[in-house]
Structure formats: C-alpha cells, structure tokens
Amino acid sequence: MSLPRIAVDAMGGDEGVRVMVSGAALARRRHEQFKFLLVGDEKRIKHALDDHPNMREASEILHCDDVVGGDERPTQALRRAKTTSMGLAIDAVKRGDAGAAVSSGNTGALMAMSKLALRTMPGIDRPALAALLPTLGEHDMIMLDLGANTECDARNLVQFAIMGAAYSRIVTQQAEPRVRLLNIGTEDIKGTDALQDAAAQLRAATGLAMQFEGFVEADKISRGDVDVVVTDGFSGNIALKAVEGAARFVGDLLKRSFMSSLRSKIGFLISRPATDLLRTHLDPNNHNGAVFLGLNGVVVKSHGSANAAGVANAVAVTARLLEDNLTQRISAGLAELGEERLRETHSSGAGK
C-alpha cells in the first residue's frame, strides 16, 4: 500500500517556507515513499526546492498568497479558510487529496480550522492536542490535552484517555498502555470534581484496552512508568512548558557551572560526548510534532520555532500516524466503550 501524501502548510512558523521545505526534504531522505502537497507562495516554494532536488519529483505545489498570522484570533482566521495556506492544507485532507496536514502556524487557528473542516469523530466532543515526551523508560509517553481546550469536563477527559491510549498502542506496541490523570495528589479526594468523576468512570469501564492507574503528579510523569498522561488543556500546557523551561534552565546552569573554572572547562571538553547526548535528548526539535486527536483526519502541529530537523520529525510523526491508521484505531476504541455509554456520562459538568 502506498502512503497517502502529506499536505504541508509551507508558510506557517517563525521561519516560513525555507524551514518547512528543508524539513520535509530531510524527512524524505529517511523515508523515500513520502510524497507532499506543498501549500503556499509558488515562487518561494520553487526557490526553496532548488536546494532539494530529491523533493521535486515527490512534491506538487498548491499556490496561494494568504497566510494566517501568528497572533491572529482563530475566529478571524476561520473566515479565510479557503484562501490561506493553512486552510488549504486542511482542505486537501478533507477532499482526500492528502492523507494528513502539517503546519507550524498559529495553534488556535489550526485547531479551529481543522475542527470545522474535518469534524470530530462520532463519540468525541472535542479534539485534543497530544505530544510524545521523553521519559527515563523504554518508550516516550503521550500527554494530552496540551492547550486545545482550556476547560474540560469529566466526559472530555474520558475521551482524551481513550484517544491517548490508541496513540500509545501505536508508539509502545503495548496492548494496554498505562493511563493516568494529571492531578495535584494521588489520593482519591484530590483535585477537581471533573478529575474525580473521570477517574471513577475510567475505573468502572471495561474493555478499554488500557490499564487505568488513577492519578499522577507532575513531578512523576517522566519516570517511564506511565504511558499516557491525561489532563485539561490549561494544566497540560502549563506542565509541558514548565518541563521545557526547567530543562532549559538546568542546561543554562550547567553551562555556567562548566564555565566557572578552568578545571571544569577541561572536564567539560573531555565529557563533551556525554553532554551532547544530553542535549540531543532534551532538544525539543527531537520531540516535535503534536497531533490533534479526535478528528476525521490527521493534523499535526509543528512548533513555530522548530528548525528543519524539527519539521522533519513532525513529518515523520505524521507519516507514522497515517501508516498505523490512528484515526481508525481511535474509532475502534470508542466503539469498544460504546457511544451510548459515552453519552451517559454527559451529566457530570465542568468541575473546575
């Protein structure tokens, strides 16, 4: 089976066309079957392609002039869904002209446009943004939602758990990934009503193809003993950015410490391969590519400040989700739970 092609919003992100095209080219050097629909300014895309002859026969260009601004309100961007590079990349997925879309543009606009064009799956009220994060264990773990939904009720959280578990089964190859809800303590009484309701529902449910193991605190998510961390978009965004910031903070401190004396400078030079390994492991570009789960189609968000290697990772994530039929797997998970049971849980309101 040949892989459906990937629509790339070539205009989004801090660096724009050059980084997006270089990133796609880099991904393609590792996987020759990748094909692309590059959406954006034709002249600039063609110029960028000059440096990447391997991309030319694998790419078609869909020209447009209009770009969604980084600070633009999603409601405003929605009006230009049919003229912007972001909107046209998503539309290609809707029309079946591409299997998935990747964009480094405005997250809120990407979410709004994707939801409107692709619609949520039956049984899902709201899509969630999910990313792979490094752990000390064997596999990466999945955290969701990372900012698509500022406020969530128990029903949303249960749906996120099901979607996250489906994604984790692809990543970890485990039949029943370990799932936990992010909370400020592990005792039953901790946290909001929404968290407690969601925990009760997940504990009671059977046949979900996951091991639900209760709550997890934010200092324990990277130890490798949890595969899926479920949270509302506000807390998830805070936790993700706090981790990124702390990693950078420690890196900066380390640099300062190493530069604090001649002796430690020498030590640093000698142990450079070790610190380079650490840097590689912590570089957000190596974990780039968050996916909107719960849509009838795959849309991947690449970080606005990602470099070409980062974009290549986001493209690789996209290809993997296509290959492994993520969308169908989530549908199967939802069917397992039974849509009617999902509807039943509706009564529990937003607890925070």
Add this chain to the structure above:
Amino acid sequence: MSLPRIAVDAMGGDEGVRVMVSGAALARRRHEQFKFLLVGDEKRIKHALDDHPNMREASEILHCDDVVGGDERPTQALRRAKTTSMGLAIDAVKRGDAGAAVSSGNTGALMAMSKLALRTMPGIDRPALAALLPTLGEHDMIMLDLGANTECDARNLVQFAIMGAAYSRIVTQQAEPRVRLLNIGTEDIKGTDALQDAAAQLRAATGLAMQFEGFVEADKISRGDVDVVVTDGFSGNIALKAVEGAARFVGDLLKRSFMSSLRSKIGFLISRPATDLLRTHLDPNNHNGAVFLGLNGVVVKSHGSANAAGVANAVAVTARLLEDNLTQRISAGLAELGEERLRETHSSGAGK
C-alpha cells in the same frame, strides 16, 4: 528587638523528631538569636536534643502524644486541633506564645488548622501557599498559590498578587517587584475568565507597590525577569512539581550520559566541582520553606521529605518573615489598594 520564638511541630514529616530538631539546631548555629518551642513527644524530643547542646537553652518543650497523619483528611485533623503537635504549634502563635510556626506535616491539615486558628487578614478571602524558587537572575522569585486553593476567582488572584509582592519586597529589596499571572499564552485573549478579569483589575489599579506586567508562560518563569508569579493552586502545584520533576529528570539523564563511556566518566570527575554546584543549586532542600500568606500570623510549611538542611532553611525563612514583619507589610499593601475596592471586584466569579 529580640526575635519572637518559633514553634516547631516536631512530629510532622517523613522522618519526624530527629530531622526537625537537627534542622532547628542547624539554623540556630547560623543565627544565635533563634529560640524555639518544640511541640511533640517530650521523651523523643529530649533524646534528639542530646545531640544538639546548643539547642537546649534556646528551646522549651510542649509535650503532646497526638500527631496528624500524612494522609489524614483536613476535616478529620481539624477535630484534633487541641491535641496534635501541629494544632498546638499553631495555637502557640494564636496565643502569642510564639511568633510563627513551622511544620513538615500534612499540607491540607496545616492550611485548615491555620486558617481556623489565625483567621485571614481583613481584605483576604483565602490564604495562599508561596515559595521561593531559583532563577537565572539575581534574586529568587516567588510563586503562589502552590496548592492551598484548587479553584480561584479573579478576586483571589488579585489578593495573591498583593501578598506575593509584599513578600518579594522583603526578598528582593525592590520597591516595585515585577508581577505576572501564569497563563498558557501572553496575548490578552488567552486563558480563563478569572485570569483575564484579574489582569484587567491589576492593570487598572494604582499605588500597589508592584509593576504588573501581564501574563507569563510556564517555560519563562525562571529567567529572572519576573519576581512574582501568581496562579491558582491547581496550576501552581502542577507547574512547581513539573519543574522539580524535570530538574530531577535532567539530573538523571546527565548521570547516565556521564556514565556512558570511560572518557565521559573522566570528564565527570574533573568537572565535579561544577556539577556539585549545579546539584546544590537544584536541591529542593535549599529552597525549602513555603509560607501561608494572608493569615494573622506566620505559618511555614517544610517539605515532608526535607532533610535537616532543608528544615534549617524553612526555619531561616520563618525567622526572616518575622524579622521583616511580613504580616504587617501585607496589611499595608491591602490598605493601599483599599479594602472597599477589593470588595468591589467580588462580582467576577470563578472563571474556570
């Protein structure tokens, strides 16, 4: 002026009496004017004092048998306020028998007991838990609330900002500390209604002895360009623990990297002073001691797993707050804003 004595709940925490007494003794070796009321099992306290002759003349023992359990519900602990070491330490502050209390026990119980015994200041609806955190800048920064209030409205957040600024003025010696609200983006439209309301009120207020600078994202709190980060207790707890967990994660990765080859092991040994410096900087014991702001009295929470050096830091934080009259300073800040204006803001409900 002699410093009022500090009531120490000698029974709380994972290690109990020995660590609490050793910690107090360590703090006293650095500041000879410290005096203590040690609350708990007399026999065990006396035994612990055998190792610390410098503590004996500086301490009085208040005997009790009863201890609040680590997992005990706050409502249950409240009933034993008059018999437990935690309750009696707080009661000593209420009676004026001590100037402040320190405990390593159950946070929820400590909060509930402190609030009931000491009451909140006029103009403050809820106390908040505030801690000093390391930054890349000159000073530590203050973050609050760290878990005392799971859900907060705009009015709570405004009060937290005023209390945090008062604490920061003591720590940084700056007349107008830079204050920001923790959010998932810096644009005006980001976050909950409560955050947007609080931002509008802080922007509009004058004479607050702070520079309110809008929102901050969780990856930028440690850069040294913000002195006070204000948030609800749920997000604050998530952010704090995410930072702690990430720092530990990076430390573990670094250790693994250094041990990955003979070359990097040698590099590690040579640069040891540098990595030790880093470890010291990141050790949570060196930042131990979170204070409940907004009470008519000083109550400091020491981490349950703190070692003697950590307890000593919590005692030092307590003494500093006493010396610098934190309680009076917060009152002054509230008076500046005007209690009536605080009441006016009541209309804005819990936005999340």
